[in-house]
Amino acid sequence: xxxxxxxxxxxxxxxxxxxxxxxxxxxxxxxxxxxxxxxxxxxxxxxxxxxxxxxxxxxxxxxxxxxxxxxxxxxxxxxxxxxxxxxxxxxxxxxxxxxxxxxxxxxxxxxxxxxxxxxxxxxxxxxxxxxxxxxxxxxxxxxxxxxxxxxxxxxxxxxxxxxxxxxxxxxxxxxxxxxxxx
Numbered sequence: 001x002x003x004x005x006x007x008x009x010x011x012x013x014x015x016x017x018x019x020x021x022x023x024x025x026x027x028x029x030x031x032x033x034x035x036x037x038x039x040x041x042x043x044x045x046x047x048x049x050x051x052x053x054x055x056x057x058x059x060x061x062x063x064x065x066x067x068x069x070x071x072x073x074x075x076x077x078x079x080x081x082x083x084x085x086x087x088x089x090x091x092x093x094x095x096x097x098x099x100x101x102x103x104x105x106x107x108x109x110x111x112x113x114x115x116x117x118x119x120x121x122x123x124x125x126x127x128x129x130x131x132x133x134x135x136x137x138x139x140x141x142x143x144x145x146x147x148x149x150x151x152x153x154x155x156x157x158x159x160x161x162x163x164x165x166x167x168x169x170x171x172x173x174x175x176x177x178x179x180x181x182x
Contacts (some may be wrong), residue, residue: 031073033082033106035130037121038065038098039091047089047121048072048080049130057125065101082106087134088151089117089124089170092181096158099151113137114154116179118171127172136174146178158182 035049040061046068047059058075062068073080085108090098095114102108113134117124124133140146146168147153157165158181169179 029078031076031078031080033080033085035087035089035125035133036085036102037089037117037124039093039117039121041093044068045121046072047125049087049125050080051084055125055129057122059122065098066105069106082108085109085112087130088112088114089121090114090181092116092179095165095181096155096163099155099158103151103155108151110150110152112151113149113168114151115149115167116169116181118169118176124170124172128174133170133174137168137170140168140175146175154181 031048032051033048034051037047039045042063043061044064045059045061046065047057049055049057058072060068060071060075062071069080069082082102083106085102085106088099088102088108099114102112103110115133115137137146137149141148147166149167154165154167164180164182166178167181169176
């Protein structure tokens with residue numbers, strides 16, 4: 001009986017020690033990306049919005065998205081987890097390349113909304129929460145005023161022969177219109 005109990009306890013310790021809970025750091029040691037805005041060609045201006053109570057954002061400039069993420073991690077002092085990203089705002093230029101990178105390297109959610117920024121990211125994010133912005137796009141889609149704007153749909157259209165896609169345009173007020181991006 002005692003041997004059985006000791007065997008069970010040893011098994012439990014082994015299972016918990018190999019569970020990997022600590023392998024990537026603790027939850028509070030990371031920033032979780034909620035939304036991102038990308039603009040510019042040679043020099044990218046990237047605005048990061050994290051899951052925080054105050055909805056603060058951080059804008060960095062770098063030659064590519066990988067370096068922008070690294071710079072943001074240095075500035076915040078934490079690794080950035082991109083898998084929960086809900087919203088991507090683009091300036092409409094080189095969008096396919098940007099979305100492919102985010103989907104394959106950053107591993108953003110396939111349901112992540114892609115929209116055209118109708119004004120500066122700072123203005124959009126200072127006037128509204130990501131939840132309100134995403135909600136206005138979802139409402140426009142549900143009402144038939146905008147096509148589906150998830151990253152998979154938009155990227156599939158961009159990689160098709162036409163190399164363009166229809167998506168929602170966002171301003172500080174929310175959904176504005178449907179626009180073509182390339």
